[in-house]
Amino acid sequence: MQDFMRTFLRRPAGSVGLLLLALVCLLAVLAPLLYPASPWEMAGIPFSRPGENGMLLGSDTLGRDVASGIAHGARVSILIGLASTLTALCIGVPLGCIAGYAGGAVDSAIVRLTEIFQTIPSFVLAILLVAILTPSIGTIILTIGLVSWPQLARLTRAQVKTVSQREFVQAARCQGQSTPSIVLRHVLPNAVSPIIVAGSLTVAAAILIEAALSFMGLGDPNFMSWGYMVGAGRTVIRQAWWMSVFPGIAILLTVVAINLVGEALNDTLNPRISRA
């Protein structure tokens, strides 16, 4: 574990990413302390420029504090990113495991299903789902999970398939170990590191999907979100650039941070593949 952290942090990607991510998480945790008032409430004069009227990043068309919105939006982004990735993992990993280890007709059926879901334009499906199920944190998490699982299933299947054909797994079968024990003790631990990496990148993708959904007006109306802020500010971008610029930078930095962490994870966990 110590070795792992040392290799991980030795890469600039790892340390920079982790630092950025820690800052975003800190912001999310401290949001209620920094800005105790609801981010939806008017905090000052509308269209205040950054720094004016005591608002660091300015105010929006209704006089809401942009900085407060960004702090509270961090909570939503992180929550949705993690929860929907978890949902996707819960669907994709078991399906991929079953397909990869069982093979045969079960495998082909799951592969076919995954292929169809990969064909479907996932963002459009997400729009449709959220619109029909009515937007809320719950439906958004479910929806992003539902459109993100196919890649994880595909990767898990490929990994499980290669690992389970390796001789040490066959040896374990010959040793008389039970199937669940083989899958849980031998196959998954050896197949898991690319899945962890893909999972971390899925968090980043989920945050982007959430932002795009709320930009399209499909966010949860009870929670302030970065995508919503950009969407609300875009009509007045000629007069007030800050309303859409700052929330966008927040999204950008968060996603960069997660991608950097994912990349460093990849380099640490799969050193052979990423040798360059």
Next chain:
Amino acid sequence: MPVISRLFAKLAGIVFTILVIATINFILIHSTPGDPALVIAGQSGATDAKFIEQVRAQYGLNQPFVVQLGIYIGKILQFDLGYSYRQQAAVSQLILERLGPTLLLTLSAFFLSLIGGVLFGALAGQRQGKWSDLVISLLSLLLYATPVFWLGLMLVLIFSIQLEWLPAFGYASIRAASFSALEYALDVARHLILPVITLAAIYMAVYTRLMRSSLIEVSHEDHVRTARAKGLSEPQILSRHMLRNAAVPVVTFAGMQAGALIGGAVVVETVFSWPGLGRLTYDAVTARDYPILLGLFLIMSILVIATNLLSDFLHRLIDPRIKGR
């Protein structure tokens, strides 16, 4: 003979996929808390009772579930995607009108991102560790993490508002009616620049990263050593033995990204008020016009299938191993 049977199998696969998507649509209609007739009619608040009854009869909503599914799929196979009560027009008609601009946008972005990604990725991979590699890698890392709608807005802020070089939105100028054909084409092209760059930039970043690592991987392969042992110079090895090999996985991946590309187009069209399917989606979302949304989903899925076929074809062009197998 095998060619024909393969083609047939492929077609069967496509039809099957379309049926599955239609079924998803059907399930969605029935998964709303309220009356499915309201969804099909595209109404939630004020209702036109007569129209709802008509829908109920048309879609057999009083009959068993399986029959309903059969009727629904039957209608889709006849290209009847329903009727938008709000817009007072057939959904298929509305979609067909908007298809052209979307195709123009997505196809331009597809090729621009693929060509740019392969070029920049090759450049970075070849100069691994040098400053040009660092710049390209850093830029692609940032672009890859940029929300596409925000990138579009920033480009508008810089190139339309600050520099006033390019139009900020729309498909053509208001005065376009008086233009000659050439002037009109140039006008559309000017309007196309920002949306295409926005949409292409994100994917270009993805392909650049992929091409870079693919090229580095190919450079370790045995046949590159063979080429060196033949006496080829490094630029010759790059152009004759590495570029094409490294581009194969990029093209395959680009084909798989078709769905995401169309999703991106929805957002980009919203930002730039580009009158295509994406803009139609945004309007339908705002108005909760479900028949249009369901129809759009189906048509966009078919577009993705078509793009997959195209990339399959490209893949065949550059990788002879597929034909031989």
Next chain:
Amino acid sequence: MTAPLLVIENLVLGLPQGADRSRAVDGISLKVDRNEIVCLVGESGSGKSMTAHAILGLLPSKVKALQGEIRFGGRDLIGLAPREMRALRGSNIAMIFQEPLTALNPLAKVGQQVAEAISIHGRISDRDVSARVTELFDQVGLPDPASIGAAYPFQLSGGQRQRVMIAMALANDPQLLIADEPTTALDVTTQRQILDLIVSLQKKRDMGVLFITHDIGVVADIADRVVVLRHGKVVEQGAAAAVLDSPQTDYTRDLLDAVPGRGTIRPAGNEREALLEIKDLRKVFTSRQSFFAEPRRVVAADGVDLVLKRGDTLAVVGESGSGKSTLARMVLRLIEPDGGAIRFDGAAVRAMKGETLRQFRRKVQIVFQDPYASLDPRLKIGESIVRGPMAFGASRAEAVAIATRWLGKVGLGAHALNRFPHEFSGGQRQRICIARALALDPVCLIADEAVSALDVSVQAQVLKLLSDLKAEIGLSMLFITHDLRVAREIADRIVVMQNGRIVEQAPTAELFDAPRADYTQRLLNAVPGRDFFARRALADAV
């Protein structure tokens, strides 16, 4: 007396920091004359390939030449300007490699790849290039030389690909050909053809050939002179006949003695009861490359009948694609056969399910070919071994005791229990796999190419271990191998397989003395160094 073609003097190649040693090659000197074949022989890690790559400046970027000279045509090749080095590569000095599949560009037609080698050096006009390619393909014995150039590498067999590589190397009539293990990845009969081809081309063209190999049998067949390497140093060099017939160093002698298949053949066992009976076993693999491609059919077993008697060792010998490994896996039901019967101790194996199958597998254990893939890299050795006995109800303490005992028996101490697989060499890992298999107290052991990935000296040790253990605990063994020499060393009876069929089965002595099938005959003739070792055995016997 003309000057030698190639002279390597006191060459030292440095490895990057963190490697297991600081020098890959440590002061090697050798020379190659015109019209001779010099074999550079050594086990893995001897630095033989590095030396070959250094000549053409093809070393990995982290390996640096620290000292010494490589002289060719009066020039020192170390530190030669890139442009001048490129002019030499593929024209005066050509090279062929081990893996004919990966050494060719998979996306270019083979004819083009050879044509490129010609036109790059511009010796003949572009119009004549394609005629020259056809001529070369003809010389290396490719079928239909005029049209095979339009094929892609994946459409050719391994032997044909290596012929293409040779044609490419000969394209500009090189004075020196460097061959880096060019037959190691090939089947034995194909290896024989390629060796014959290289020798005949060398004679015709008066070329100097530097031939890198690990197989001393190959050396005996083709070498004029031989250089024996170990740990980056020259152990012994001289005329092939002298070195092989009267080796001056212990290492060379050990290398020669380690070659399997020279000892006396074990007498075939007297009639004993059958332990494992296979009747009319059938298996066809159909693979679909994609949804719309034609499925490919590969016949792995076509009416296989064989009997393993209790206490015997039965070797199944065949080239790649003969179905021998599939056979081993079908016995254990790791792959399900399509038809036929397998009986073990009278019980029908194919009808077994659940607990019966588990108990059967306990009695029949397997050791696989690849010592690197056979152990779970994330588990300590002890853990890998104890899970078997524990799956059959032993307590952890009992299982650890069993594991310790077997690790001792295979020549590794109890300290191995708490180490990870990557801390062991290939041979040690194979010992661990044997311990893991035997810890379950099996009646029968299946060895699937269990010694094929090992260096010859290690191979000899593992073979000895297996036959000692077998004698000690009365195991029966099904021994799968591609190497007739190994089979001769260990088996009581031999089964020869080709394309999923058994072409011959006989007691070992009978098979070697009077092979009946043509294919067996061909396999025997293809064994490298056969004549030499036969002579040597005779000399020893006297």
